[in-house]
Amino acid sequence: xxxxxxxxxxxxxxxxxxxxxxxxxxxxxxxSSGDGGDCDTSRGTLVxxxxxxxxxxxxxxxxxxxxxxxxxxxxxxxxxxxxxxxxAVQSQDDRADPATGAAAAATLARDPSLVGVLGPFNSSVxxxxxxxxxxxxxxxxxxxxxxxALTRGANPATAPLRQYQTFFxxxxxxxxxxxxxxxxxxRAEGKRRVAVVSDGKTYGEGLAEEFSKxxxxxxxxxxxxxxxxxxxxxxxxx
Numbered sequence: 732x733x734x735x736x737x738x739x740x741x742x743x744x745x746x747x748x749x750x751x752x753x754x755x756x757x758x759x760x761x762x763s764s765g766d767g768g769d770c771d772t773s774r775g776t777l778v779x780x781x782x783x784x785x786x787x788x789x790x791x792x793x794x795x796x797x798x799x800x801x802x803x804x805x806x807x808x809x810x811x812x813x814x815x816x817x818x819a820v821q822s823q824d825d826r827a828d829p830a831t832g833a834a835a836a837a838t839l840a841r842d843p844s845l846v847g848v849l850g851p852f853n854s855s856v857x858x859x860x861x862x863x864x865x866x867x868x869x870x871x872x873x874x875x876x877x878x879x880a881l882t883r884g885a886n887p888a889t890a891p892l893r894q895y896q897t898f899f900x901x902x903x904x905x906x907x908x909x910x911x912x913x914x915x916x917x918r919a920e921g922k923r924r925v926a927v928v929s930d931g932k933t934y935g936e937g938l939a940e941e942f943s944k945x946x947x948x949x950x951x952x953x954x955x956x957x958x959x960x961x962x963x964x965x966x967x968x969x
Contacts, residue, residue, distance in 0.1 A: 909941025
């Protein structure tokens, strides 16, 4: 549950980061702190895109991201944050599916008023969205995608490569989360023989791999490594 709440909470910070980029391009912050009624919006509307799982088993995460983005943009409009412009959120449901996410990103990228994209949440979806937004030159900031390859390439240990310069995130990667869990289990809990089970998806497999490597470094043993069949109830594992 902790990761789900964090994904929604950091969405506000992500939108703030996107707005900071907009402000830099517009020459500074607005001068009003009112309710937005007196703001100059003569230059039109700027769109903050959102790609998130708004339906399906991760809908609670996606809706949290959407609500956070809506709140951040509403507050920005209220203080006339971007001189000359009204800000709006355009949300797209990726259903936690890579192909759907790529199509959603393509739809957003065709909008000339788009200033950046919040999301996606899932690493597997981010892998599909990255090239779409990267080739369009659109900045995206994810509050939940942890796969190390997204920013360090497929072989980070031997040939780190940041392929898409427009992708950013506000969450620690699998290479941080997995080892942290393994170190705690080995040192604080004294576990020496551990079975590792993942859901078989990008996030689960990435964590399992990094966890297993660090556990061996700690002198413990992975006695079994299992990927659960598709459709297995996962609780809060995403």
